[in-house]
Amino acid sequence: MTAMECLERIRDMQIELRKLERDIKELRAKLYSLKAIDYVKEHISGGTPKDLGDQIAHFNARLKFVQNKWARFVRYSDFVDSMINQIESCQLRALLHERYINGGSWEQVAEVVGVSRQWIDRRMHRLAIKEFEKIFKNSLQEFTAVYNECVV
Template identity: 30%
Template structure:
């Protein structure tokens, strides 16, 4: 049962649970919201850049969750025998309530995807303003492309130690400068 019951996040969990009708989905949405709230606090320039690596994974996770939720709800609907005479207690609105719940949850998840895409675009914009271009390339290859330090060093033509140390430090300083002007 909901890991957020009895915590400061209980109301948020219950809202997501009511909207989505699924405990797993509600927990995922609270997990993402808590992570986002932490991200809204003061991020170091490195943490700011690291966001772009996690965003694609989170978008993929949300998309998988949407598909799984729709599949679970479809299984629920297909398990119901609508050809039988209805006995008391059920109503035609049961089906529409399930559909509305799916639509609300999917819409919430799609909004989260759009928000994450906006963060990604912002980080890419910051990278594009970093000068000199060599530092922007370092940031692009490391954070946007997810390359390891050896690969970045080979692309830039420097030793791995220099790229990981001096150049990376300079690049993050430039990120801080660009962010301070936003």
């Protein structure tokens, strides 16, 4: 894995977690909108029954899965952030932190760093990645352990 892939993996994990959070919100809404079973209607056999208990169990299992993903994401992003924090330049640190840890757009990054978007595109981002690559290479063994624990 390269240093850039390491950073991009955080953004991918954030996208996946946002999707899972929406799924949880949808499941929660379905649970709140459940109606009582109408025993007057004819019983149809076959399929798997989805009574309230089944749906709550499904919700709880899904919630636990998402919470586990969040915990792994936090561990991974904290480790990557600790590598970013080793960069000497305050602006380069801020650029990488805002873009990859906070998930900011390039416009937000430019605002935080205090430079134009064009300056970030032309020069700063490349410099920040080069600095991060140095630290990444020195931390590769530790990173691999964290990556295997949190991502794989």
